[in-house]
Amino acid sequence: MSKSDDKDPSATAFRNINVDLYSDNNFKEDDPDGGTTGPTGSDENEILLLLSQGKQAEALISVLKSAPLDCKNHQVKENARNLIQKVLLSIKTNQMDDCIAQLDRHLMDVLMKYIYRGFEIPNEGSSGHLLVWHEKLYNVSGVGSIVRVFADSKRA
Template sequence: MAKNTGASKFRKVDVDQFDEDKYVDEDDDQEVDVGPNEGEINALLAQSKQKEALVAALKNPPVGCKNQALKDKTTNLVVRVLQSFKNNEIEGCVKTLDSKSVDILMKYIYKGFEFPTDNSSATLLSWHDKVFARAGQGSIIRVLTDKKRL
């Protein structure tokens, strides 16, 4: 007859790792060199190169950063770049962006709605219309369900 010793040394498998309801947040420590180069973007805007400024602004978003002040500063910079475009230039610029950049742009548009400035909402609505026409509902779903926020 076997004795019940209460020993648990024989248990080597962590059964909790197979639990669907157990959530562990994966931290990506990417805080090195996050955010676009503000000096480069300001120089491009001064030269009236809005398309290049937008590409530079979307290049290195601070989505993995925990510094909310940096995220807000970057969002204000991107909104300023978006406001520098004329309405008839928006569609042509959106067509030149790749799908990843379009999703990042959509993130900035939604984040820009949180901090409205003078006439920024109208500009962001124009951009949203053109980005939605290019990327469809998939872009909105990806932005709203992404854990990494701006």
């Protein structure tokens, strides 16, 4: 590009620059631990073993406790989501209430986050099963739990 082009008053290329990005007022989300600490998902083999032994509730609690909500790594989050979906789909409708009864409030919120995440990425027959989960969990944890799915910045 010649020098005269740079000075061309009709040049509009600079308009493509989003100046807001370079403002020091630009809000950066705070991340005190940098996403390095906190759980990074559970060991898949361990969970699958629990499921095969028929310890569904244990498997569910274990995956929810080690849910990588803090984590910024896409792959880690994706793996955890797949595993939790697998656990949720393996628990039959009549076992759900038992499982939910063993969760504390925090884990219920985590579970609700993964139910909604599951709705986003459906596979064969998953949504119908997750809707049953949703109904049963909502009866216990109320609308507050759903609000937190949307309000929290640490997502599933």
